[in-house]
Amino acid sequence: MEALRKYREMVERGINPDTVSYTVLIDGFSKEGSVGKVVGFLKKMLKDGVMPNVITYTAIMLGFCKEGKFEKAFRLFKEVQDMGIEVDEFMYATLIDGACRKGDFDCVFHLLDEMEKKGIKPSVVTYNIVINGLCKVGRTSEADNVFKEVAGDIITYSTLLYGYTEEGNIKGIIKTKEKLEKSGLCMDVVACNILIKAFFMVGAFEDARALYQAMPEMDLNADSITYCTMIDGYCKVGRIEEALEVFDEYRVSLVSSVACYNCIISGLCKQGMVDMAIQVIIELGEKGFILDMGISMMLIRAAFAQMGAVGVMNFVYKLENFGSDTYNSLCDDAIRFLCKRGFVETATEVYFVMRRKGLILMKSSYNLVLEKLIYGGTTSLVGPFLNFFLKDYGLVEPIVGKILAQYLCLNNTDIALRFLKKMKEQVSTVSLPPSILKNIVKEGRLLDAYKLILEASESFADMDVVDYSFLVHALCKEGYPNQALNLCSFAKNNGITPNIVTYNSVINGLCCQGCLVEALRLFDSLERIGLVPSTVTYATLIDNLCKQGLLLEAKNLFNGMMYKGCKPNIRVYNSFIDNYCKFGQMDEALKLLSDLENKSVKPEEFTVSALIYGYCMKGDMEGALTFYSEFKMKNVSPDFLGFIHMVRGLCAKGRMEEARSILREMLQTKSVVELINNIDTKIESESIESFLVFLCDQGSIQEALVVLNEIASILFPSQKWFTVHQESQALNNGLKSETLSAVSTVSAGSNKISDSDGAAECYDIGKEESQFRSFDFYYSLLSSLCSKGELHKANKIMNDMLSSLQGDM
DNA sequence: ACATTATAAC
Numbered sequence: 001m002e003a004l005r006k007y008r009e010m011v012e013r014g015i016n017p018d019t020v021s022y023t024v025l026i027d028g029f030s031k032e033g034s035v036g037k038v039v040g041f042l043k044k045m046l047k048d049g050v051m052p053n054v055i056t057y058t059a060i061m062l063g064f065c066k067e068g069k070f071e072k073a074f075r076l077f078k079e080v081q082d083m084g085i086e087v088d089e090f091m092y093a094t095l096i097d098g099a100c101r102k103g104d105f106d107c108v109f110h111l112l113d114e115m116e117k118k119g120i121k122p123s124v125v126t127y128n129i130v131i132n133g134l135c136k137v138g139r140t141s142e143a144d145n146v147f148k149e150v151a152g153d154i155i156t157y158s159t160l161l162y163g164y165t166e167e168g169n170i171k172g173i174i175k176t177k178e179k180l181e182k183s184g185l186c187m188d189v190v191a192c193n194i195l196i197k198a199f200f201m202v203g204a205f206e207d208a209r210a211l212y213q214a215m216p217e218m219d220l221n222a223d224s225i226t227y228c229t230m231i232d233g234y235c236k237v238g239r240i241e242e243a244l245e246v247f248d249e250y251r252v253s254l255v256s257s258v259a260c261y262n263c264i265i266s267g268l269c270k271q272g273m274v275d276m277a278i279q280v281i282i283e284l285g286e287k288g289f290i291l292d293m294g295i296s297m298m299l300i301r302a303a304f305a306q307m308g309a310v311g312v313m314n315f316v317y318k319l320e321n322f323g324s325d326t327y328n329s330l331c332d333d334a335i336r337f338l339c340k341r342g343f344v345e346t347a348t349e350v351y352f353v354m355r356r357k358g359l360i361l362m363k364s365s366y367n368l369v370l371e372k373l374i375y376g377g378t379t380s381l382v383g384p385f386l387n388f389f390l391k392d393y394g395l396v397e398p399i400v401g402k403i404l405a406q407y408l409c410l411n412n413t414d415i416a417l418r419f420l421k422k423m424k425e426q427v428s429t430v431s432l433p434p435s436i437l438k439n440i441v442k443e444g445r446l447l448d449a450y451k452l453i454l455e456a457s458e459s460f461a462d463m464d465v466v467d468y469s470f471l472v473h474a475l476c477k478e479g480y481p482n483q484a485l486n487l488c489s490f491a492k493n494n495g496i497t498p499n500i501v502t503y504n505s506v507i508n509g510l511c512c513q514g515c516l517v518e519a520l521r522l523f524d525s526l527e528r529i530g531l532v533p534s535t536v537t538y539a540t541l542i543d544n545l546c547k548q549g550l551l552l553e554a555k556n557l558f559n560g561m562m563y564k565g566c567k568p569n570i571r572v573y574n575s576f577i578d579n580y581c582k583f584g585q586m587d588e589a590l591k592l593l594s595d596l597e598n599k600s601v602k603p604e605e606f607t608v609s610a611l612i613y614g615y616c617m618k619g620d621m622e623g624a625l626t627f628y629s630e631f632k633m634k635n636v637s638p639d640f641l642g643f644i645h646m647v648r649g650l651c652a653k654g655r656m657e658e659a660r661s662i663l664r665e666m667l668q669t670k671s672v673v674e675l676i677n678n679i680d681t682k683i684e685s686e687s688i689e690s691f692l693v694f695l696c697d698q699g700s701i702q703e704a705l706v707v708l709n710e711i712a713s714i715l716f717p718s719q720k721w722f723t724v725h726q727e728s729q730a731l732n733n734g735l736k737s738e739t740l741s742a743v744s745t746v747s748a749g750s751n752k753i754s755d756s757d758g759a760a761e762c763y764d765i766g767k768e769e770s771q772f773r774s775f776d777f778y779y780s781l782l783s784s785l786c787s788k789g790e791l792h793k794a795n796k797i798m799n800d801m802l803s804s805l806q807g808d809m
Numbered sequence: 810a811c812a813t814t815a816t817a818a819c
Contacts, residue, residue, distance in 0.1 A: 019811085020810060020811055021811090022811095023811045023812080024810090024811055026811090027811065027812065030812095053811085054812085055811050055812050056811080056812085057812090058811095058812045058813075059811075059812055061812090062812070062813075088812095089813080090812050090813055091812080091813085092813090093812090093813040093814080094812070094813050095813095096813090097813065097814075123813095124814085125813055125814055126813075126814085127814090128813090128814040128815075129813070129814050130814095131814085131815095132814060132815065135815090153814095154815085155814055155815050156814090156815085157815090158814095158815045158816075159814075159815045159816095160815095161815090162815065162816065163815095189816085190815055190816050191815085191816085192816090193815095193816045193817075194815070194816050196816095197816075197817080223816095223817095224817075225816055225817045225818095226816090226817085227817085228816095228817035228818055229816075229817055229818095230817095231817090231818085232817065232818065257817090257818095258818090259817060259818050260817085260818080261818090262817095262818045262819060263817070263818045263819095264818095265818090265819090266818065266819060267818095292818085292819060293819085294818090294819035295818085295819055296819095297819080298819060
C-alpha cells in the first residue's frame with residue numbers, strides 16, 4: 001500500500017517509473033496475492049515502454065505460484081525464454097518451488113536437470129526448496145538421502161528437522177540434531193523453535209525447556225512462535241501449570257501476539273478450566289486483540305460441556321464489554337450453538353442481551369431460532385421473534401418471507417394463502433420447503449396441505465416425486481382417493497411423474513374405500529402410462545380380492561404376477577392363508593404354508609396368527625396350541641391378535657390357567673410399548689379389553705391406566721400428550737412410588753415425540769388444584785372398578801373423564 | 810537499488 005502511494009506520487013510529480021520501481025511494486029502485489037493487479041501493471045509497463053527484466057518476470061511467476069497457478073508460471077517461463085531473456089537460478093528456484101507446492105516432482109527433477117545442462121549450478125537455496133517440497137509430502141528421509149552430499153545451511157537442517165517432527169520419526173530427529181550440532185552452524189530463532197517442537201515430539205520436555213532458557217545466552221530472543229510452541233507443547237500433554245508459567249513469561253516479554261493467547265486459551269479449554277480461559281479472553285480483549293471466532297466457539301463448547309446452556313449464557317454475560325463487532329459474532333455463535341443443542345429458550349435470552357446492546361442477529365441465525373421456536377419451542381416467543389426479524393431485515397429478504405409463510409401455513413391455511421399471493425404480486429414468490437407439508441399432515445390437517453399445493457403451487461416448486469407420493473399416500477390413508485388421484489395428475493402437469501410407489505398408494509386407498517373396481521381399472525391402465533406393477537401392487541390387490549371373497553380373481557392375479565416374473569412375497573401368501581383360515585379350510589392353508597416354506601419364503605407373525613385364528617374358530621384349541629409351540633421353536637411368534645385369539649379360545653373353554661400362561665408369554669415377547677404402538681392399527685377395542693382384564697387381574701392397575709391414557713391420546717390427538725401428562729402428574733401425587741413406573745412409561749412416550757415443552761406447559765396447567773382434584777376423583781373410582789373387574793363400567797367412567805378433561809383444555 | 814527456502818494456535 002505504501003509502495004502504491006509512493007508510485008502515485010511519482011506519477012503526479014511527472015517522474016516516470018523505471019523498471020526497478022515497477023518491479024518493486026509487482027513484487028509487493030505478488031507477495032500480497034493479488035496477481036490481477038500484477039498483470040495490470042505489466043501491461044502498463046509495456047505501454048509506457050519500460051522493459052521488464054528477468055527479476056520482474058520472477059516476481060510475476062511468484063505471484064502465479066502463490067495463487068496455485070503453476071501452469072501459468074510455467075508458460076511465462078517459456079515465454080521469457082522465447083523473448084531471448086537469459087533465465088537465472090532465481091527464476092528456476094521460484095519455478096521449482098511452485099512445482100513442489102503442486103506436488104509435481106517429475107517437473108522438479110526435470111528442471112534441475114535442465115539447470116545443470118545450462119551450466120547453472122544450484123545453490124543451497126534451490127536445494128532447500130526441493131528438500132522442503134519433499135518434506136511437506138512426507139518424504140523427509142528421501143530428501144535427507146538425495147541431498148546428503150550438499151553442504152546444508154541452518155535452513156536445510158531446520159527443514160529436515162521439521163519434516164521428521166511432522167512425520168513422528170524419532171530416529172530421524174535425533175540423527176539430524178546430531179548432524180546439526182556437528183556442523184557448527186549458528187542457531188537462529190527458527191531453528192530453535194523447530195528444535196523445541198521436536199523435543200516435545202519425542203517427549204524430551206526438559207531439553208525443550210533447557211533450549212528455551214538457553215536462547216538469551218545464544219543472543220536469541222524468543223518470539224511469538226517460541227512461546228506458542230512451548231505453551232502448546234505443554235498443553236498437549238496436559239502439563240497446564242508449566243504452560244501457564246511460559247504464558248506468564250510471554251506476558252512480561254516484549255512480544256505481542258494474539259496467537260499466544262489462543263494457544264493458552266485452547267489449552268485451558270481442553271483441561272476444562274473454563275473460568276480461567278474466560279479471564280484470559282477478557283485480558284486479550286483489553287490488549288486490543290481481535291477475538292478469533294474459532295477460539296470463541298471453542299469456549300462456547302467448553303462452557304457448555306462444563307455447565308450446560310447456563311455456562312454458555314454465563315460466558316456471553318462475562319464478555320459484555322468486548323468490542324461490538326466481536327461481541328456480535330460471539331452472540332451469533334452462541335445463539336446458533338444453543339439452538340442446535342436444543343436450547344432455544346436460552347438462545348432467546350442471549351438474543352435479548354444483544355438487543356439491549358443494539359446488535360443485530362444474522363439472517364441465518366434468526367431463521368434458526370425461529371425454526372426451533374416454530375417446530376417445538378415456546379409458542380409465545382414465535383410472534384415477537386417474527387416481528388424482530390421482519391423489522392431488522394424486511395419482507396424483501398426472501399428468508400424472512402419464507403419463515404413467516406411457514407409459520408402461517410402451520411397455523412391458518414387461508415391466511416397463509418393470502419400472504420403467499422400478496423408476496424408473489426408485490427415482492428417475489430416465496431419458496432417453501434416440501435417438508436412443511438409433512439408437518440401440516442402431522443397436525444392432522446391433510447386437506448389443508450392438499451389445498452396449499454394446489455393453490456400455491458409456485459411456492460412448492462422444489463417438490464419431488466417422493467414428496468408428492470407422501471401426500472398421495474396420506475390422502476389415500478385418510479380416505480380421499482379422489483384427491484389423491486387429482487394430486488397425481490397435478491404433479492404430472494408440474495413435470496413430476498408419479499411412479500409405481502405413488503400409484504400403489506392410490507390403489508390401496510381405492511381398495512380401502514371399497515372401490516375395488518376402480519382400483520383394478522387403475523391397475524389395468526398402469527401399462528399404458530409406462531409403469532410396471534411391483535410386488536406391492538399385486539399384494540395390495542390380491543389381499544383386497546381375498547378379503548372380498550373373490551378368491552378366483554385373486555388366484556388369476558397371482559398367476560399373472562408369476563407369469564410376468566414378479567416374485568410373490570410373504571404378504572401375498574398371507575392373504576390367501578388368512579382367507580382359507582377364515583373359512584375354515586385349514587388343509588388348504590397348511591398346504592400353502594408348506595408350499596411357501598419350500599420356496600424359502602419365511603412365515604411371519606401374521607402368518608402364524610392367521611392359522612392360530614383358524615384353529616380357534618373351529619374350537620380346536622389343541623391344534624392352535626400345538627401350532628403355536630411348533631412355530632415358537634422356529635422363533636416365529638404370533639402377533640398380539642394371535643395371542644388374544646388363543647386367550648379368548650381358552651377362556652371360552654374355561655381353561656383359565658392356560659389362558660393366563662399364554663398372556664404371560666405374550667407379555668414376555670411383546671412390550672407394553674409395542675402394544676400401545678399397535679392399538680390404533682391392529683388391535684380392536686375388544687382385545688384391548690381382554691388385555692386390560694388381564695392387567696387388572698394381575699393387580700397392575702397403573703399399567704392398565706397407562707394403556708388407557710395412550711388410548712386417550714389416540715382418541716384425542718389434538719390434545720397430544722397434554723392430558724396424559726396431567727394424569728401422570730396426578731398419579732404421581734396421589735400414589736407416589738407405585739405409579740412411578742407408569743409415569744416413566746408415559747414420559748418415555750412424550751419424549752418419543754419430543755414434546756418436552758408441552759410437558760412443561762402441562763405441568764404448569766396441572767398446578768391448578770381443581771384439575772387434580774377432579775382427576776383424583778375419577779382415579780379412585782376407576783381403580784376400585786378395575787380391581788373388581790368391572791371393566792365395562794370403568795370404561796364408561798373413563799370416557800366421561802376423558803370428555804370432561806377435553807372440555808377443560 | 811528489485812526476485813527464491815524453514816517454524817506456532819483454532
